[in-house]
Amino acid sequence: MASLKEIRNRIRSVISTQQITKAMKMVAAAKLRRAQDRILRMRPYAQSLKGILQNLSANLDASQIQSPYLEERPVERVLLIVVTSDRGLCGAFNNNLAKAAQQAIHQQYEAQYQAGKLDLLCIGKKGYEYFERRGYSVVHPEHTDLFTRLDFDHVLTVGEQLLSWYEQGVYDRIDIFYNEFKNVATQIPRQEQLLPASADMAEDTSSAEASMEYILEPSAEAIVTDLIPKIIKIQFYKALLESNAAEHGARMMAMDKATENAGELLRELRLTYNRTRQAVITKEIIEIVSGASALEEA
Amino acid sequence: MLHLEIITPDKAVFSGEVDTVFVPGTKGAFQVLKNHAPIISTLGKGEVRYRVASKEVAFLVEGGVVEVAQNKVRVLVERILEEA
Numbered sequence: 001m002a003s004l005k006e007i008r009n010r011i012r013s014v015i016s017t018q019q020i021t022k023a024m025k026m027v028a029a030a031k032l033r034r035a036q037d038r039i040l041r042m043r044p045y046a047q048s049l050k051g052i053l054q055n056l057s058a059n060l061d062a063s064q065i066q067s068p069y070l071e072e073r074p075v076e077r078v079l080l081i082v083v084t085s086d087r088g089l090c091g092a093f094n095n096n097l098a099k100a101a102q103q104a105i106h107q108q109y110e111a112q113y114q115a116g117k118l119d120l121l122c123i124g125k126k127g128y129e130y131f132e133r134r135g136y137s138v139v140h141p142e143h144t145d146l147f148t149r150l151d152f153d154h155v156l157t158v159g160e161q162l163l164s165w166y167e168q169g170v171y172d173r174i175d176i177f178y179n180e181f182k183n184v185a186t187q188i189p190r191q192e193q194l195l196p197a198s199a200d201m202a203e204d205t206s207s208a209e210a211s212m213e214y215i216l217e218p219s220a221e222a223i224v225t226d227l228i229p230k231i232i233k234i235q236f237y238k239a240l241l242e243s244n245a246a247e248h249g250a251r252m253m254a255m256d257k258a259t260e261n262a263g264e265l266l267r268e269l270r271l272t273y274n275r276t277r278q279a280v281i282t283k284e285i286i287e288i289v290s291g292a293s294a295l296e297e298a
Numbered sequence: 299m300l301h302l303e304i305i306t307p308d309k310a311v312f313s314g315e316v317d318t319v320f321v322p323g324t325k326g327a328f329q330v331l332k333n334h335a336p337i338i339s340t341l342g343k344g345e346v347r348y349r350v351a352s353k354e355v356a357f358l359v360e361g362g363v364v365e366v367a368q369n370k371v372r373v374l375v376e377r378i379l380e381e382a
Contacts (some may be wrong), residue, residue: 018360038308045307052365152307152378179381214367217325217339226340227363230376237307 004280007273014269018262024089027254031164032184032248038150038180046234048092053227056220064221067228069197077117078109079139079162079171081180081194081236083243084127086147093123093179093187094126100189101127104137121169123147123240150244152237159233166195178239179246185253187246192239197232252258300332302348304357311357311378312348319365319371320347333337336367346373357381 002010009088057065082101084094101120105113112118119139122128128144145152165171179187216223302319319325319330322344328368340363362375 011333041309044303045305045374048365049363049372049373052363052374056338070365156376213336214365215335217323217337217341222324223338223340223363226361229365233376234307270364 002272002276004273006274007112007276011266011269011273014262014265018259018266020263021255021258025141025252025259029049030204030250030251035241035245035248036181039238039245042152042238042241046047046130046238049227049231053224053231055187055214056224056227060220065198065224065228066221067225069195069232072196073169073172075112075173077119077171077173078112079119079121079165079174080109081121081123081162081174081176082131083176083239084122084124084126085243085247086145088126088127089254090247091254093247093250094124094130096187097126097177097179097189098130100191101131102134103174104175104177104191124243126169129139135238141271147253148238150240156233159236162195162236163229163232171195176236176239178243179250181242181246181249184249186217187250190239194232194236197228214269238246250267254286300330300369300371302371302373304346304375306375306377312355314350316348316350317352318349319373320345321373322346322359323364330366330371332367332369334369338365341373341375346375356382367369 080101082097082099084097088094105118109118116137119137120131121140122131122138122144123146125144128138128141129140146154146158162174165172171194176192176194178190180190182188299315299316300317300319301314303313320327321339322342323339324342327340327344328339341359341361343360344358345356346359347354348365351354357375358379358381359373359375360379362373362379364370364374
């Protein structure tokens with residue numbers, strides 16, 4: 001059995017670990033609140049944009065909309081954007097997503113992968129390390145640290161680069177993998193097609209209210225063409241915000257579990273400590289008593 | 299009075315009642331007053347200005363969209379370059 005001193009040391013170290021995990025949980029909770037706040041603030045913009053688009057496309061034939069971002073090409077070169085976190089200690093958050101992306105590479109995009117025409121753009125250090133270590137073609141590491149300063153301005157530059165890559169034919173298809181924030185405890189790994197934009201994003205006319213007679217400047221087609229890249233950029237931004245919120249949610253849950261486990265460990269250790277202490281005392285008493293009785297007998 | 303909202307993806311920059319709004323439409327800048335006909339227009343680079351109680355505030359933007367309907371003006375821009 002371990003000595004009393006050893007057990008005391010273990011107890012002390014578990015207590016300090018528990019304090020750290022508890023603090024990390026609090027920090028994650030605060031950051032989660034801020035991340036959710038960001039999603040809420042982005043919503044009015046996204047909804048207004050979609051509202052206008054629906055309003056306009058209700059009166060438009062899909063074939064009238066000309067945009068380089070809608071044009072479908074045979075898929076030769078593929079770019080997959082993998083959104084993970086910069087830091088660990090958030091449970092299976094990064095691993096689940098990396099696995100999902102890897103699965104897509106080896107099923108959906110196996111042909112392009114074998115031909116060496118599949119690139120990965122990792123946002124978040126963890127995904128970068130994961131794919132780099134496994135020898136995938138990871139491009140543009142300068143965007144990996146997008147999360148250190150997450151605002152639309154910053155995201156915009158990357159978004160515009162994606163658009164121009166697609167327009168110039170550098171890639172024929174761009175997909176994004178991210179964790180969707182369902183609630184604090186649940187993250188769902190998702191795969192979304194970013195480019196070419198699916199034409200049906202403009203065609204959801206069922207919800208379009210009785211459209212008013214708008215004056216349109218310069219023209220309905222021109223406005224829709226102008227809006228499409230904006231919507232793609234907001235879709236990209238939304239994926240990043242979702243992933244950010246999901247990360248803090250995952251970390252909060254992981255740290256909560258760790259704190260709980262530490263508590264359980266402490267209970268057990270304290271029990272062992274007291275038992276050992278008692279055993280030592282009992283042993284001492286027995287020694288004294290038997291010593292005394294030996295003297296008496298003599 | 300008009301209700302004006304200036305929205306970016308990061309936040310609502312302004313929301314409130316104003317007397318008039320100037321926006322840099324791609325086909326030429328125009329002014330929105332009370333009871334303006336419904337209009338949707340894309341914006342070019344320029345100043346979005348609004349006036350309330352004879353005080354003027356301006357923002358420099360580089361493109362966006364404006365929707366005017368029923369005395370509600372909604373300006374959607376990706377970013378505000380500077381507040382003048």
